[in-house]
Amino acid sequence: MVLRSCWKSRHKTSSGHVHCWTRPGFAALLWLCLTHLGCGTGAVWETKKVVQKDAEFDVTYNETVTSDNQTIYAFNHTISRNKTEGVRVSVDVLSEGLESPILFVVRQKQAVLSFQVPLILRGLYQRKYPYAHVGRTLCQPPTRAASETQYFFVDVSTLSSLGTHYQLRVSRVDHFTLHTDKKFSFTASPSQPQYFKYVFPDGVDTVIVKVNSEMTFPCSVMSIQDILCPVYDLDNNVAFIGMYQTMTKKGAITVQRKDFPSNSFYVVVVVKTEDEACGGPLRFYPLRPDELIDAGNRSKAIDVVVSPAINSEVYVMGMLFCLGIFLSFYLLTFLVACLENKRMNKRREVLLNPADMSPAETASLLGKTPASPYEYGSIADNGSTLSSEAVTDSATSTDNNYGYMERSLDSVGRSRQESLSSVEEDDYDTLADIDSDKNIVRTKKFLCVSDLARKDKRILSKKYQIYFWNIATIAVFYALPVIQLVITYQTVVNVTGNQDICYYNFLCAHPLGALSAFNNILSNLGYVMLGLLFLLIVLKRDIVHNRALVRNDLNALECGIPKHFGLFYAMGTALMMEGLLSACYHVCPNYTNFQFDTSFMYMIAGLCMLKLYQKRHPDINASAYTAYACLAAVIFFSVLGVVFGRGNTVFWIVFSVIHILATLLLSTQLYYMGRWRLDSGILRRMVYVIYTDCIRQCSGPMYIDRMVLLVMGNIVNWSLAAYGLIEKPNDFASYLLAIAICNLLLYFAFYIIMKLRSGERIQCLPVVCILFTAVVWGFALFFFFQGLSTWQKTPAESREHNRDCILLSFFDDHDIWHFLSSIAMFGSFLVLLTMDDDLDTVQRDKIYVF
Numbered sequence: 001m002v003l004r005s006c007w008k009s010r011h012k013t014s015s016g017h018v019h020c021w022t023r024p025g026f027a028a029l030l031w032l033c034l035t036h037l038g039c040g041t042g043a044v045w046e047t048k049k050v051v052q053k054d055a056e057f058d059v060t061y062n063e064t065v066t067s068d069n070q071t072i073y074a075f076n077h078t079i080s081r082n083k084t085e086g087v088r089v090s091v092d093v094l095s096e097g098l099e100s101p102i103l104f105v106v107r108q109k110q111a112v113l114s115f116q117v118p119l120i121l122r123g124l125y126q127r128k129y130p131y132a133h134v135g136r137t138l139c140q141p142p143t144r145a146a147s148e149t150q151y152f153f154v155d156v157s158t159l160s161s162l163g164t165h166y167q168l169r170v171s172r173v174d175h176f177t178l179h180t181d182k183k184f185s186f187t188a189s190p191s192q193p194q195y196f197k198y199v200f201p202d203g204v205d206t207v208i209v210k211v212n213s214e215m216t217f218p219c220s221v222m223s224i225q226d227i228l229c230p231v232y233d234l235d236n237n238v239a240f241i242g243m244y245q246t247m248t249k250k251g252a253i254t255v256q257r258k259d260f261p262s263n264s265f266y267v268v269v270v271v272k273t274e275d276e277a278c279g280g281p282l283r284f285y286p287l288r289p290d291e292l293i294d295a296g297n298r299s300k301a302i303d304v305v306v307s308p309a310i311n312s313e314v315y316v317m318g319m320l321f322c323l324g325i326f327l328s329f330y331l332l333t334f335l336v337a338c339l340e341n342k343r344m345n346k347r348r349e350v351l352l353n354p355a356d357m358s359p360a361e362t363a364s365l366l367g368k369t370p371a372s373p374y375e376y377g378s379i380a381d382n383g384s385t386l387s388s389e390a391v392t393d394s395a396t397s398t399d400n401n402y403g404y405m406e407r408s409l410d411s412v413g414r415s416r417q418e419s420l421s422s423v424e425e426d427d428y429d430t431l432a433d434i435d436s437d438k439n440i441v442r443t444k445k446f447l448c449v450s451d452l453a454r455k456d457k458r459i460l461s462k463k464y465q466i467y468f469w470n471i472a473t474i475a476v477f478y479a480l481p482v483i484q485l486v487i488t489y490q491t492v493v494n495v496t497g498n499q500d501i502c503y504y505n506f507l508c509a510h511p512l513g514a515l516s517a518f519n520n521i522l523s524n525l526g527y528v529m530l531g532l533l534f535l536l537i538v539l540k541r542d543i544v545h546n547r548a549l550v551r552n553d554l555n556a557l558e559c560g561i562p563k564h565f566g567l568f569y570a571m572g573t574a575l576m577m578e579g580l581l582s583a584c585y586h587v588c589p590n591y592t593n594f595q596f597d598t599s600f601m602y603m604i605a606g607l608c609m610l611k612l613y614q615k616r617h618p619d620i621n622a623s624a625y626t627a628y629a630c631l632a633a634v635i636f637f638s639v640l641g642v643v644f645g646r647g648n649t650v651f652w653i654v655f656s657v658i659h660i661l662a663t664l665l666l667s668t669q670l671y672y673m674g675r676w677r678l679d680s681g682i683l684r685r686m687v688y689v690i691y692t693d694c695i696r697q698c699s700g701p702m703y704i705d706r707m708v709l710l711v712m713g714n715i716v717n718w719s720l721a722a723y724g725l726i727e728k729p730n731d732f733a734s735y736l737l738a739i740a741i742c743n744l745l746l747y748f749a750f751y752i753i754m755k756l757r758s759g760e761r762i763q764c765l766p767v768v769c770i771l772f773t774a775v776v777w778g779f780a781l782f783f784f785f786q787g788l789s790t791w792q793k794t795p796a797e798s799r800e801h802n803r804d805c806i807l808l809s810f811f812d813d814h815d816i817w818h819f820l821s822s823i824a825m826f827g828s829f830l831v832l833l834t835m836d837d838d839l840d841t842v843q844r845d846k847i848y849v850f
Contacts, residue, residue: 066162178197188300254516450847467570754848773830
């Protein structure tokens with residue numbers, strides 16, 4: 001067998017003929033290569049005609065190629081160091097029913113690009129999509145010379161014995177370099193990717209590349225790659241290098257000069273073969289081996305614009321603005337404290353010298369309206385702020401079923417000198433007379449605070465301090481692995497360049513160091529600072545109250561709502577932890593770590609409800625262990641719902657049943673003040689109550705106020721359970737948080753209404769806090785529901801909700817939600833702290849329980 005090769009020299013004779021010569025070594029190598037590609041050992045090639053042509057730009061070459069001939073197109077162009085010019089190769093195959101594809105190899109000085117036509121791209125489940133029209137942009141290697149002429153060659157060959165018609169066109173890309181703030185439009189498809197070069201201008205260290213399209217589908221990928229060859233611009237290799245993200249209508253990547261030593265980069269746009277990655281439908285095709293599927297028209301019109309990002313001055317302005325807002329609350333608190341201290345000094349002077357002021361001025365300073373002139377006499381005589389009502393005979397309380405038990409101040413004073421370690425909470429309840437009495441006291445029709453504040457104050461103080469120490473322990477053990485995990489997330493994003501891992505608002509994500517969205521982290525500072533401020537306010541009140549107890553102040557001992565600050569300390573700590581964990585979540589927000597952002601929200605809502613209940617039920621409030629166990633169960637269901645709840649009917653049925661049963665059990669506990677048992681006789685007792693109260697005689701509920709609250713609470717919770725079962729919302733964590741907030745608002749509204757209905761009044765400071773907090777919550781929720789991103793959808797779909805910054809070119813809508821919600825939570829805490837200050841001079845047997 002004889003193998004010959006005819007090679008066309010670049011030098012032609014005067015007659016135009018080509019000098020040919022035989023190269024046996026080359027022929028043998030070519031035969032081995034063709035055999036390795038699957039041509040078979042039986043294939044015999046008599047001749048292989050290789051033709052080289054000098055080709056020109058912007059000329060369309062219509063040729064035919066077979067296995068017997070190979071064509072090489074030689075191009076040359078001049079490149080310069082100061083001007084970048086792109087070169088694009090476009091190929092069309094005109095023949096149908098090809099037995100073998102055409103192979104195109106582009107040989108450059110420092111790079112080789114090869115592709116076959118029809119181009120076969122793979123999708124899910126190894127589906128194959130052929131493309132007969134292919135367009136590729138050549139990589140442009142940098143040159144050190146001011147001007148240089150470079151050659152490149154396009155080799156065309158095939159293994160098909162039949163003639164295959166093709167069209168080849170090589171053209172220059174006029175707008176290969178992108179300019180700052182100038183929009184450029186182009187069209188791309190899976191077989192015709194596009195990329196362009198951008199050079200950082202002087203004085204610009206960070207830019208944001210925005211890619212937009214009016215078309216949702218086909219799904220596409222935008223990538224930022226360094227100026228290196230090869231450029232990865234196909235669906236199956238675009239993720240190999242650089243930063244990339246999928247997109248439908250919007251895409252944005254912030255690029256920093258420090259990450260690109262050449263001070264330039266490529267913007268690569270690739271259209272995917274399928275839309276599943278962007279949340280689109282996956283068309284059904286029969287899966288047959290080696291079957292080619294027509295993908296149809298997948299061209300997409302795209303706009304790209306590169307804009308300078310913010311500079312360091314905007315960063316500094318944003319940080320100063322954030323600090324200034326929350327430090328102003330410290331200043332305002334200091335001013336209010338000074339005014340309050342001045343008012344208290346005047347009040348003390350009034351108590352020491354009541355004859356120097358008129359009764360109206362005295363009442364004004366004391367913050368009350370006198371019922372009669374005799375009230376001031378009682379103040380002067382007793383040397384305290386107790387009114388004549390506060391020292392009425394205990395028989396009056398008995399007539400009104402208040403059951404107030406008088407205690408000697410001497411015995412109270414002595415008891416406070418005992419060691420806390422020698423007293424336990426159960427010591428009080430183990431006395432036989434108290435065990436028999438508390439069932440009577442707690443089931444009276446009309447209760448007052450003195451009935452539910454009979455336990456030793458030191459015991460309850462120790463009990464409620466456990467709330468603070470437990471949440472501090474939980475915070476440490478919870479926060480440490482969270483911080484470690486989000487650091488790992490950020491590292492993975494930075495190393496792999498996969499921008500689909502985290503659900504940022506990419507149009508307003510300002511990097512700082514290794515962090516991709518520093519502004520979303522900074523805006524959580526308010527939770528921490530205002531939580532710390534609230535702890536300082538509570539500490540001041542705690543110190544003042546303890547000093548009053550030490551000097552046996554009658555108001556502190558026997559008047560007002562019992563002061564227990566453990567839950568307040570826990571609330572302040574929870575607010576600080578909410579800020580820390582929300583910041584951790586926003587390092588890389590996605591559905592796997594969303595519970596970081598919501599866990600302490602559940603705790604805050606639960607602690608606020610417990611504090612409201614504790615105000616008038618201090619003896620029977622839940623212990624810290626029970627409360628945190630219930631909150632742990634809530635967080636457990638939150639995780640289950642996020643992982644398994646999407647569209648899972650079985651999960652929603654189970655959760656709705658548990659929700660309704662928990663509502664009924666809690667309602668029973670609250671209605672009977674804990675004086676009931678869940679045992680084997682519960683059904684028998686329920687039937688007996690229904691028979692005696694509903695069938696034998698129709699009697700109304702004994703505790704009407706409590707019944708009204710619980711009926712409303714059951715209606716709300718049953719409605720929420722039905723909504724969840726019917727709609728099955730994808731965002732289960734937010735649904736669970738909505739349940740907690742609805743119950744908290746319902747209880748708070750009930751508390752305010754009952755307080756006013758009982759003849760109590762709300763002082764000026766809590767009224768201002770309530771109004772201010774309501775307004776701030778309204779604005780906060782408005783910004784919360786803007787929805788700049790959502791991990792319920794694919795990353796590409798989430799980016800459709802992205803918006804530009806709206807405050808100082810640094811903060812977006814969600815950052816403003818952080819600002820306002822932290823202020824609103826702080827205001828809500830102040831409402832709980834100051835709401836019952838009007839009762840500080842009222843004896844506890846005059847304060848109703850509701």
